[in-house]
Amino acid sequence: MIKITKTNDGSYTLYSSHHDELYHSKHGARTESEYVFIKNGLKKCHHYKEISILELGFGTGLNSLLTYLESKHQTILYTSIEAYPLPNTTHNQYLETLPKKEQNSYQSIIKAPWDKHHDISTNFTLHKQKSLFQTMKLTTTYDLVYADAFSPRKQPECWTTDIYKKIYNHMNPNAILITYCSQGLFKRMLSKLGLTVQTLPGPPGKREMTLATKR
Numbered sequence: 001m002i003k004i005t006k007t008n009d010g011s012y013t014l015y016s017s018h019h020d021e022l023y024h025s026k027h028g029a030r031t032e033s034e035y036v037f038i039k040n041g042l043k044k045c046h047h048y049k050e051i052s053i054l055e056l057g058f059g060t061g062l063n064s065l066l067t068y069l070e071s072k073h074q075t076i077l078y079t080s081i082e083a084y085p086l087p088n089t090t091h092n093q094y095l096e097t098l099p100k101k102e103q104n105s106y107q108s109i110i111k112a113p114w115d116k117h118h119d120i121s122t123n124f125t126l127h128k129q130k131s132l133f134q135t136m137k138l139t140t141t142y143d144l145v146y147a148d149a150f151s152p153r154k155q156p157e158c159w160t161t162d163i164y165k166k167i168y169n170h171m172n173p174n175a176i177l178i179t180y181c182s183q184g185l186f187k188r189m190l191s192k193l194g195l196t197v198q199t200l201p202g203p204p205g206k207r208e209m210t211l212a213t214k215r
């Protein structure tokens with residue numbers, strides 16, 4: 001069962017009873033996404049005129065929306081992997097919680113077909129890929145990776161060497177991987193794969209998060 005839930009900054013997230021996990025932080029869904037993925041991810045890539053982004057976990061589509069809203073000066077190809085797309089009724093409920101001026105953009109994002117490249121605007125192409133992380137086929141290379149699976153405590157199978165080796169092999173030189181996750185085991189695995197790992201201060205309610213660069 002999926003339940004819509006208000007978080008501490010007034011924005012909403014979803015609770016999955018199957019995974020016993022929230023899709024975002026209870027301390028602030030939007031604050032977390034903006035801080036982790038936009039401020040510490042996308043904004044560190046402002047020098048790219050064209051940028052290819054990979055997201056693990058489309059979920060509500062909030063990261064896609066926030067990236068789209070930031071995309072005015074860049075051409076973005078945004079690939080998002082998701083094994084369990086939410087039903088339209090849930091997306092529609094989530095849409096109602098968003099600021100009015102963002103609702104049309106959100107609607108375009110959630111209505112985009114799966115497993116096809118779809119232009120949301122002249123400079124933002126979305127490729128929602130319905131697949132497990134474990135078996136996903138990566139068809140291009142990426143400058144920025146948003147690792148946004150449920151936590152390794154709840155879903156260790158989504159944070160394995162096999163998955164991240166595949167991602168590493170599809171990261172361009174100087175690409176960065178950004179995640180809210182700060183687990184030691186995960187960071188050591190990224191280092192072993194050859195990434196330069198940095199620990200950053202986390203979003204509200206979380207001491208640390210991780211940024212990894214392919215040198």
Ligand SMILES: C[S@@+](CC[C@H](N)C(=O)[O-])C[C@H]1O[C@@H](n2cnc3c(N)ncnc32)[C@H](O)[C@@H]1O
Binds near residue numbers: 023024057085132148
């Ligand atoms: C933390 S949520 C993603 C939140 C999302 N980025 C957003 O902005 O709402 C994790 C997502 O991973 C998906 N997921 C869980 N296990 C998966 C797997 N093995 N392969 C692919 N997707 C998976 C869940 O359905 C969920 O949508």
